[in-house]
Amino acid sequence: MRYFLLSRLRRNPRFFFSPIASISTPQSPSPLHPPPLSSPSIRTLHGLPPNPQSVNPALPSPSRVVQSFSPEETQTDGGDDGDGPMNEFLSRFVWIIRPKLADAYPALPKETLEAMLLVVCQKVVALMELGASVDDPPVDLSGDLWKTIVEVSNSVCEAMRRDRMREELKKYLHCDEVKEMCRFAGDIGIQGPMLRELRFKWAREKLEDVEFYRSLDQMREQAQNQERQKVLSLSSGTDAGSVSLAEEKVGASKVAALPQRKGKIKYKIYGLDLSDPKWAEVAEKVEEAEKHFVPEELQPVEGKCKKVDERILSLNPDRDDPAPLLAEWKELLQPKRIDWLALLDRIKERNVDLYLKVAELLLSEESFEANIRDYSKLIDAHSKADHMEDAERILEVMTGRGIMPDILTFLILVHMYSKAGDLDRAKDAFESLTKVGFQPDLKVYNSMITAYVKAGLPKQGEMLVREMESRDIKPTKEIYMELLRAFTKHGQVDGAQRIMNTMQFAGIQPTLESFTLLVEAYGQSGDPDQARGHFDHMIRSGHKPDDRCTASMMAAYVKKNLLDKALDLLLTLEKDGFQPGIATYSVLVDWLGRLLLVDEVEGLLSKIAEKGETPFEIHVSLCDMYSRAHQLEKARKSLKILEARSKLLRADQLERIINGLLAGGLLEDAKRIYDCMQSQGLSPSEPIRVALLAAQSIPRHKSPTRRGGK
Known part of the structure; x- marks a missing residue:
């Protein structure tokens, strides 16, 4: 576009000057105010250079057009031509400013507007290129026109910069590093709009890094040019050898001195900024925490200590006292807590009873550094081995030394007393849990319900089931069946029926055992009609009665001495292929x-x-x-x-x-x-x-x- 306009002007200079002489000033003011031909602001090339500030000092200087545009910043992939960015700038500039000139001068013919546009473009090019003053137009431009030119040129440069950034961003969206981070984000479950936003964020960060190093290169080139000019100015009048030597020194100094980067360096891994000072605090806390859970190195058990170790492992817990050998082992090795724990592990693998005995002795050992976890582990081990008296003795020793039970200890006690059927102590441990703010979970409720069932109080166990349901804790099928067995065993048919209904509301389908227990409960209560109703319901549900269920139905008829109905039921079942077993025959006997x-x-x-x-x-x-x-x-x-x-x-x-x-x-x-x-x-x-x-x-x-x- 530029070469087209300039060549057109050179071929026909009269094309511009003759029409302009006949232009008259518009009647109404417009955004652009090019002065008329007789105005003193229109000067030829023999006059002074243009100076719009002389008309209006508040208007922008024409040099801002040059400062706001750089061909290197608007470099695109359109081709290898060095004038490509300039041509793109002029084409966009002409596309935007042409309608503005047409709106300002609607009465001017098209040829005159084109001539004005040629003058504006030539003036802009003359200011943007060094050594272009030969082609400067013989007309000065008004201040308002320069203001419009600056605004249009800035908008064109910004648009070209955005397009260039967009094109470069497309490259980095598909680079290997961004793809790897997107793959990692997808593996950890980040998808949809969030993944798209992160992808553009990582591409922009990659582009910013490239722009930073590109600016470093530009700074280096500018600095080299400045140093080279200094050398040329200093070496004026000297020979060429001294000039080249000075240039080498300048180059060496520039290689040794790197430009200083502003701001703090940021280290990022998958978008996580690790340069924040908080990570230093995290590192210190991690180092302190590692001192507590990172195990120390074990001392080697060698020589005489190894023999004593083997003698300890071969002890009989029923007749031998391990205390003397433990004292000898301690004197030889001078152990720490980790060494004692390793010895306990070796003993536990060989003999559990000996482990319990040695672990109890070590509770009073100073170098063992016993804590509440050691006591609770020993209590739990005794409870699992059904040594309730030993577990209670360890608990008394713990409280006697001023170590009060915590939540974990109370949990162990609840399970232990429930397993042993000691309802009162299980209730005390359960209440202690609630006092310290612990919300009982499924296992704790299960243990307490078992304790109530063993104590013959299934109704209290049912109340715990209601409490579980109110806290959105779903009881298991085993809990319901345990309560159903307890109600049936004690002949509480109402409780058995409630549990059966609750199971169905909870989505648990009745099984053959649940139907059998319900038939047995009604049989014990002396209601054979209800028992027969559930028996028939069981058959309609697709369950075939077994020997136990049939025996329970026979026992229900025994209560009322309904022999005819019992024999009729047996004949009906035998027709369907049922064979009575030992339980049914025992009821008949x-x-x-x-x-x-x-x-x-x-x-x-x-x-x-x-x-x-x-x-x-x-x-x-x-x-x-x-x-x-x-x-x-x-x-x-x-x-x-x-x-x-x-x-x-x-x-x-x-x-x-x-x-x-x-x-x-x-x-x-x-x-x-x-x-x-x-x-x-x-x-x-x-x-x-x-x-x-x-x-x-x-x-x-x-x-x-x-x-x-x-």
Whole structure:
């Protein structure tokens, strides 16, 4: 564009000057005020150089056009031509200023506007290039026009700079370093708009680094040019050899002296600024923390100390005292805490009982530096080994030395006492936890519920389940099943039904065991209709009744003596392929034994023998049946089996045996079972005591032999 305009002016100088002579000043003022031809501000090349400040000193100097634009700063990838940036600047400049001239002079013809535009461009080029004063236009420009030219040139330079930055930014968006950081960010889960923002941020930082080093190069070139000019000025009139020598000295000095960088150096790793002073504080804290958890080096166990170490490991904890050998080992090695801990680890691998004994001795060792964790670990080890008395002794030693239990110690105590079934101490430890501000978790609640279940208080355990639900802690299926078993065992059918409903609300589908427990609970409460309803519901849910569930249903019918319904259920199940097992046959043996159907009972016994070993509890029914049927030999045979394992019998079972023996006239045997019951700490009921006294004082007549008797 520049060469086109200049060549056009050179070919036809009259093209510019003749139209301008006929221009008259517009009637209304405009943003651009080029003076008329007769104005003294229009001068030829033979006059003084342009000086817009003489008209209006507040207007910008034309030299600002040169200062605001540099071809090196607007270098683009458009080509290798050195005039490429200048041509791009002139094309943009002309594109912006042409409509401004047209708006300022709407009445001028197009040729005149083009001539004015040529003069403006030639003036701008003359100021931007050194040695261009030969081509300066013979017309001076007004101050308002120069102000507009400065604004347009600044906007063009800024636009070219932004375009150049945008083009260079595209390169760094795809460089290997930015790709690696983006890959790392994606691996740690940064995606979407945040990853895009970080990608542009890293590319801009990379571009800033390049711009910084590029500015260093420019500063170096400028400094070299200045030094070279100084050398030339100093060496004027000297020979060429001294000039070259001076230039070499200047170059050597510039190589040795690097430009000083302003500001603090920033070290960044994946966008994290590590030059912040806070990282120095972090490093000091890390160094202090490492002193606590970084283990020291172990002392080598060699020579005589090694032999003593082997003797310690071979000790028998039941008969040997490790204290003398520990004292000898200490004297030889002079151990620190880490050496004692290593010895405990070696002992624990060889013998756990010896470890517990040695660890307790080391609690009073000064060089061991025992803390609360050593006490709590030893208490936990004793509790897991079911050594409750030893654990309590260690706890007393700890408190006696002024070390009060902390949260971890209370947690161990809750689990230990719950496992041992000591409800009162478990409650104390649980309350201590809540007092220190600890919120019980699932494991603590599970231990406390187990303690209540073992104490026969499932309702208090259910209250803890409600507390868990209020705190958004979801109880496990095992907790629900444990409470369901406890309610069923104690015959609390309402509690069992509540737990069953709670499980369903919690999304836990009923299982065969849960249905069986519910049937058993209703059977014990004497409600066979409800038991049968849940039994049928279980079948409709897709569960096939097993031997235990069927036996529970039979026991429910036993409570109401509904033999016809029981047999009808058995026939229905057998049609569906069910085969009664030992549990079902045992219930039928007990039922028929109460009815003194000896032959039927013995037929069922043969079927039980085919299935497996006869249950021990079934002899309670047999002893009672044979005694009442006056088959005394068979009664004494079953009684002998029961007496051998009498500690396994409940109080109600022992009372049934006593009643059966009294009904069969076996007074001495009944009295012996009565004494055995008292020796076991079981209190006989008043009817049993009265019946035994009556049998001792009133002679009984022999009853006629029942069906099946011998």
